[in-house]
Amino acid sequence: MVAELSQLRDKIDAVDKQMVALLAERLALVAQVGEVKSQHGLPIYAPDREAAMLASRRDEAAQQGVPPDLIEDILRRTMRESYASENDSGFKCLNPELRPIVIVGGKGQLGKLFAKLFTLSGYDVRILGSQDWDRADEILDGAGMVVVTVPIHLTDGVIRRLGNLPADCILADLTSIKSEPLQAMLEVHQGPVVGLHPMFGPDISSLAKQVIIYCDGRNPESYQWLLEQFQIWGASIERVSAIEHDQGMTLIQALRHFTSFVYGVHLAEEDPRLEQLLAMSSPIYRLELAMVGRLFAQDGSLYGDIIMSSPQNIAMIKRFHQRFGQAIALLENQDKAGFKQAFDQVETWFGDFAGRFLKESQGLLRQANDATHRG
Ligand code: NAD
Numbered sequence: 001m002v003a004e005l006s007q008l009r010d011k012i013d014a015v016d017k018q019m020v021a022l023l024a025e026r027l028a029l030v031a032q033v034g035e036v037k038s039q040h041g042l043p044i045y046a047p048d049r050e051a052a053m054l055a056s057r058r059d060e061a062a063q064q065g066v067p068p069d070l071i072e073d074i075l076r077r078t079m080r081e082s083y084a085s086e087n088d089s090g091f092k093c094l095n096p097e098l099r100p101i102v103i104v105g106g107k108g109q110l111g112k113l114f115a116k117l118f119t120l121s122g123y124d125v126r127i128l129g130s131q132d133w134d135r136a137d138e139i140l141d142g143a144g145m146v147v148v149t150v151p152i153h154l155t156d157g158v159i160r161r162l163g164n165l166p167a168d169c170i171l172a173d174l175t176s177i178k179s180e181p182l183q184a185m186l187e188v189h190q191g192p193v194v195g196l197h198p199m200f201g202p203d204i205s206s207l208a209k210q211v212i213i214y215c216d217g218r219n220p221e222s223y224q225w226l227l228e229q230f231q232i233w234g235a236s237i238e239r240v241s242a243i244e245h246d247q248g249m250t251l252i253q254a255l256r257h258f259t260s261f262v263y264g265v266h267l268a269e270e271d272p273r274l275e276q277l278l279a280m281s282s283p284i285y286r287l288e289l290a291m292v293g294r295l296f297a298q299d300g301s302l303y304g305d306i307i308m309s310s311p312q313n314i315a316m317i318k319r320f321h322q323r324f325g326q327a328i329a330l331l332e333n334q335d336k337a338g339f340k341q342a343f344d345q346v347e348t349w350f351g352d353f354a355g356r357f358l359k360e361s362q363g364l365l366r367q368a369n370d371a372t373h374r375g
Helices: 003-038 047-063 066-088 107-122 135-138 152-159 181-190 220-232 240-270 275-279 285-293 301-306 311-332 334-351 352-370
Strands: 101-104 124-126 145-148 171-172 191-200 211-218 236-239
Touching: 003 066, 003 171, 047 066, 047 285, 101 107, 107 124, 124 135, 145 152, 152 171, 152 301, 171 181, 171 220, 181 191, 181 211, 181 240, 191 220, 191 240, 211 220, 211 240, 240 285, 240 301, 240 311, 275 285, 285 352, 311 334, 334 352
Parallel strands: 101 124, 101 145, 145 171, 171 191, 211 236
Antiparallel strands: 191 211
16 A cells, blocks of 8 residues: 555656646746836736636636636736746836936835836936935936835925925825825925825735825826836726825724734733644634734834824724724623624625625635645
């Protein structure tokens, strides 16, 4: 039996080696695609091509008795690698005439990422860091675009120091809040203004499928090339007003980060043994722990700034707190009927999304389970 198993395992190893060789061949082809896309200014993420390719491979897999989800998982993971490697070829420069881009805060986490992407796209990038203000006139001289990306609580003050930009210079910011910075930019600069919010942190491997929100400020025709440049990098762009943005972020960021923060505080106070919790966890709890834990691997001041950036955030958090209290009352009263009634109301509110989220989360949980090592 041992010999038989060992023979089969040798054959599996040989197949796996072929898979490695095929992946190497695929990555080499992708690198060539990257070159062509970079020369012609095509976006690294092509949603229609991706959907058509996956549909064909799923069909072919099904015909050969391979589960379609398996080939889709493999290809999606492979494509992620491909998107990251397509960055290496650089990107077509959509506005080669643009004078230098100055990134204020360009040594910070997000500033560095954008400095790299603009440089990879052939723009002349200058950095204005916190220690450089004595040379600011020299650095800002003749700027074609200025991008402000400093901590939220310093943003307004920094924008107000940018009063003397060339009239046609584009003034932009990457701040996680939009109303206040946009207002400040419109006040200090009479030329083109755009507010941007990248919905990702510095740890992404490529911009493929990442979202950049933009809020028009002034003279949008002057910065259409910038929005197209983001798409060439692979990003999706979403246009909203600054007010809508800030309202949305109250839920998407402030409340989300705050509940993670409180859960972290609660865990630290309760002080369970994390190793033991992990050893006993279901994939969903492991994922939850990862989502909470990752917050505390980042910059506390950034999250404090985001949560406390507006009175609306605090009002939303207080409403959540109130509902938490109401839900606890259901438990204290052993009100199972009330619990079920609230549950059903929420289910109705989610509508079709509930089923869609169940399916989407199943995929994530399978991946979380795959990544687990127990031994
Ligand atoms: P960061 O602290 O890593 O970088 C900020 C940079 O600004 C630092 O290099 C700092 O030295 C510099 N700076 C501080 N004061 C300055 C001044 N007066 N003049 C010039 N430079 C100055 O922060 P970050 O995470 O890169 O965030 C920057 C901005 O990007 C924030 O507005 C934040 O809301 C936004 N943002 C961050 C993320 C993220 O995940 N990090 C995501 C989306 C948006």
